Each structure stands twice: as structure tokens, then as C-alpha cells.
Amino acid sequence: MDKSKVILCRCEDISLDELSQKMEEGYTTFEDLKRILRVGMGPCQANTCAHLIQKELAQFLNKDMSEVSVHKVRPLTLGVTLNQLANGDQNED
Amino acid sequence: MKTNVLIIGGGISGLSIAYNLAIRGVQDIVVVDKSYFCGGDTGRCGAGVRQQWATKTNCMLAKRSIDFFEKAKDILGYEGNLEFKQEGYLILASSEKEAAQFKQNVALQNECGIPSRVVSKKEALQIVPHLNPEAFISATFCPTDGHLNPFKMSEAYMLAAKRLGVSFHFYEEVLDIDKEGDRITRVITNKATYEVNQVVNAAGGYSHEVGLLAGIDIPVYSEKHEILATEPVAKMQGPMVMSFSHNIYCQQVPHGAFLMGRSDPDVPHDHDIESSWQFLEAMAKTVTHILPPLGQLRVVRQWAGHYNMSLDRQPILGGVAEVSNLYLACGFSGHGFMFAPITGEIVADIMCGLTPFMDVSELSSERFKEKQDFIIEKSVV
Numbered sequence: 388m389d390k391s392k393v394i395l396c397r398c399e400d401i402s403l404d405e406l407s408q409k410m411e412e413g414y415t416t417f418e419d420l421k422r423i424l425r426v427g428m429g430p431c432q433a434n435t436c437a438h439l440i441q442k443e444l445a446q447f448l449n450k451d452m453s454e455v456s457v458h459k460v461r462p463l464t465l466g467v468t469l470n471q472l473a474n475g476d477q478n479e480d
Numbered sequence: 481m482k483t484n485v486l487i488i489g490g491g492i493s494g495l496s497i498a499y500n501l502a503i504r505g506v507q508d509i510v511v512v513d514k515s516y517f518c519g520g521d522t523g524r525c526g527a528g529v530r531q532q533w534a535t536k537t538n539c540m541l542a543k544r545s546i547d548f549f550e551k552a553k554d555i556l557g558y559e560g561n562l563e564f565k566q567e568g569y570l571i572l573a574s575s576e577k578e579a580a581q582f583k584q585n586v587a588l589q590n591e592c593g594i595p596s597r598v599v600s601k602k603e604a605l606q607i608v609p610h611l612n613p614e615a616f617i618s619a620t621f622c623p624t625d626g627h628l629n630p631f632k633m634s635e636a637y638m639l640a641a642k643r644l645g646v647s648f649h650f651y652e653e654v655l656d657i658d659k660e661g662d663r664i665t666r667v668i669t670n671k672a673t674y675e676v677n678q679v680v681n682a683a684g685g686y687s688h689e690v691g692l693l694a695g696i697d698i699p700v701y702s703e704k705h706e707i708l709a710t711e712p713v714a715k716m717q718g719p720m721v722m723s724f725s726h727n728i729y730c731q732q733v734p735h736g737a738f739l740m741g742r743s744d745p746d747v748p749h750d751h752d753i754e755s756s757w758q759f760l761e762a763m764a765k766t767v768t769h770i771l772p773p774l775g776q777l778r779v780v781r782q783w784a785g786h787y788n789m790s791l792d793r794q795p796i797l798g799g800v801a802e803v804s805n806l807y808l809a810c811g812f813s814g815h816g817f818m819f820a821p822i823t824g825e826i827v828a829d830i831m832c833g834l835t836p837f838m839d840v841s842e843l844s845s846e847r848f849k850e851k852q853d854f855i856i857e858k859s860v861v
Contacts (some may be wrong), residue, residue, distance in 0.1 A: 416516055418516040423631060425735070430778075432781060461783050462782050463782065466711060466778030468777060468778050469763075469764045469768055469777055470776065472779065475761065
């Protein structure tokens with residue numbers, strides 16, 4: 388398997404190879420990896436990569452997946468335009 | 481465990497102090513942080529670096545910090561990309577009163593060697609064509625202000641400090657500080673007890689609480705500031721656009737996303753950093769008024785962090801009268817990231833008994849005891 392061709396984070400185009408390298412450098416929590424690689428910061432907000440990276444971290448740390456935390460979920464749950472947000476109150480009483 | 485210097489807080493200020501102490505030959509330095517790498521306010525900041533200030537002290541600190549950022553990659557030997565861009569800050573004036581104040585600010589900035597200038601509405605619209613011309617009357621522009629990736633800048637300091645022998649302990653929280661007379665003897669964390677010679681309080685949003693552990697009441701408080709990020713788009717805006725009267729800063733980072741924030745004048749002084757819908761709505765109304773085309777962009781994420789506020793909106797750096805081996809780097813009032821290089825330089829100089837490049841009495845916490853009529857920095861969002 389060519390790890391550089393396995394894409395874990397499609398939003399930010401991060402490969403398994405890049406992830407492995409950062410884990411080797413000592414970044415072994417999702418929050419660390421998010422800040423260094425931008426995984427989970429794109430349009431899908433980690434909906435795709437969270438469990439993939441969780442699995443890789445569990446393997447790397449020799450832990451159960453349930454012991455590996457993923458990212459803090461931040462609002463919004465899906466992208467909303469600034470115009471919609473600015474005008475959203477026009478339908479309210 | 482015996483430790484020469486214990487730095488509390490692994491944000492950009494603690495990192496810069498650790499690095500600056502190490503290059504001055506100080507050995508046996510430990511940095512502790514209660515969270516993950518960049519888990520505090522450095523990792524939550526707006527990523528802007530600017531020199532357009534209204535007090536001489538802030539101008540001098542900012543100028544010297546930008547001088548460092550320009551060479552940081554080489555000086556720190558960082559292999560990654562700091563995403564440093566110098567495409568300026570455009571600060572909008574929306575009243576004659578504000579324009580007059582900005583003219584004075586620019587004169588002061590120029591005195592300090594900062595290449596800012598007053599620009600007409602017409603010129604401002606050439607610099608950022610999608611500005612709403614109705615939203616301002618004139619502006620100031622400094623082309624050497626800009627952006628820097630806070631995670632990458634922090635990593636650059638951390639790796640450089642590690643190479644010089646500094647130890648970093650994340651997920652380690654300070655629980656207690658023991659003193660004998662006016663000296664700190666021991667710092668107790670959830671993982672270890674350190675017998676220390678010197679201690680630095682660079683705890684960002686929690687610096688007041690760390691001060692209390694050492695028996696001092698540092699005149700700072702924390703308040704929540706919120707930010708949002710949009711989806712990334714092709715480059716359309718070079719400079720940070722900022723307005724104090726409209727209460728907004730907004731920039732497109734090199735990655736393509738727009739980051740924007742504003743403050744809430746009624747925010748309580750506490751440690752709440754939850755995201756609010758009130759911010760989203762107010763931010764959206766403000767930005768679509770000032771930069772109308774941005775209304776088309778989708779917001780993908782919002783978050784918040786602390787500003788650790790001082791009474792005059794200028795940092796508190798250096799020793800304290802009550803505790804002889806405690807040093808402060810706090811009260812940055814939202815600007816700790818952009819002042820990090822000079823913070824490290826000044827605090828390390830003071831701790832090593834060297835003479836800093838500027839008069840540091842203006843930065844000591846003692847300034848608040850001596851007078852009540854300090855000059856307050858107004859150029860803050």
C-alpha cells in the first residue's frame with residue numbers, strides 16, 4: 388500500500404503518510420493533529436476523517452479506539468452563508 | 481524534581497520566553513501546560529499581526545515583533561511554512577473624530593519607524609475593492625502588517641526551544657505554589673512537584689488564577705471573544721480589514737478561508753468560551769455591511785477564546801514586588817500572539833539581569849499602583 392495515496396482528510400487533502408509522519412513526531416492526539424495538519428477544519432468538519440484518524444491513532448498508541456478522543460465538535464453543523472445568517476431574523480416576529 | 485526555571489503556560493508567550501532564555505544560556509527549563517499543544521488562547525486567536533497602535537509602548541513592541549517575524553523561519557530554523565504574509569492592515573475610520581485620532585496614531589507610528597499612512601476612501605477602495613464605500617470615510621494602511629499561522633509559529637518556537645534542551649509537558653496543570661518569605665520554593669502540579677529557582681506566569685486566560693496561587697492579585701481579567709471561519713475560496717482580499725467603530729476584524733488567510741471576529745462590550749469577566757448564535761448573527765450583519773460580497777461565503781466553524789485584559793490594554797511583563805522570583809507575561813488584551821517575539825526578549829532579559837531594549841517600567845505591573853490615569857490603548861477590537 389502506498390500510504391501517500393491513501394487520503395484520510397478529503398477537505399484538506401491529507402494522506403495517511405502525512406498523518407503517520409506527524410504521529411512519529413509526537414503529535415498523538417486528534418487536537419494536536421488538527422492544529423498541525425488542518426484535519427477536521429474543512430467543510431465537512433471531520434465528519435469523514437474523525438473515525439479514520441481515531442483508528443490510526445488507536446493502532447499507533449496500541450490502545451482501544453474507545454480510549455482515543457476525537458475533536459471538539461464546533462458549530463455550525465453544516466455550512467450556512469453569511470447572508471442567510473445576517474437576514475435570518477426577517478422571518479421572526 | 482529540581483528545575484531551574486518553570487514556565488506556566490505553553491502558549492506563544494511561554495514558548496517565546498523559553499526559547500529566549502535558552503539562547504541566553506539558561507539551562508534546565510521546563511514548560512508546563514494544562515491542555516494540548518495550542519489548546520489555549522494562542523490556538524484560538526485571529527492570526528493577525530499588526531503595528532498600527534495608539535500608544536507608543538504598543539507601537540514599539542509591535543514593530544520589533546514584526547522585525548522578528550520577517551526572519552523567524554531562518555532564525556528558528558523551522559522547516560515548515562509559517563504562512564507569514566505582509567499584505568497590510570486597512571483600518572477604517574467611519575467618523576471625523578475617528579479619522580482625527582487615526583491621523584495622530586499614524587504620526588506616532590511613523591515616529592517609531594512603522595510605515596503606516598492615512599489613505600483616502602478612493603485609495604482604500606483600490607486596496608480592497610469590495611469594501612462598501614458607504615461604511616467608512618477614510619482609512620489608515622500599513623503594508624508590513626499581516627498574517628501568521630499561530631500553530632506553525634508556536635511549533636517553530638517549540639522545536640527550536642527543544643533543540644536547546646527545553647522540556648515541554650502538556651496536560652500538566654499547576655495546582656499549588658509554595659513560598660518561603662518572598663520566594664517561590666515549589667510548584668505542585670497534578671503530575672509532579674518542582675523545586676524552582678525562577679517561575680514565569682504566562683498562563684494566558686488563567687494568569688490571574690496562577691497569580692493567586694502565588695499570593696498576588698494581578699490586575700487582569702479574562703473575557704470571551706468569538707471568531708468564525710468560512711469555507712476556503714480563491715484569493716480575493718490581501719489585507720486585514722478592521723474597524724473599531726463597526727467592531728470587526730476580517731482577513732482572508734493564505735489557506736483561503738476568511739477569519740473574522742468582533743467583541744461584545746457586555747461580555748462578563750469569566751472563563752466561558754462557548755460559541756453563541758448571538759455572535760454569528762451580529763458578525764454576519766457587520767461583515768455583510770462592510771464587505772458585501774462575503775455574504776455569499778459559507779461559515780464552516782466558530783469558536784472562542786479569552787482575551788486576558790489589563791487596565792490599559794498593554795501587556796504586563798517582568799517581575800513583581802511581592803514575589804522576588806516570579807515573572808509575569810500576561811494582560812495582553814488580545815494581542816499576545818503578535819507581541820510574542822518581544823515578550824520573550826524582554827522577559828528573558830529581565831530574568832537574566834540584562835538590560836532590555838526599551839524602558840520596561842511602562843510594562844511592569846507596578847505601573848497600576850503608582851497612578852490611576854494611565855494611557856489606555858483604544859485601538860482594540
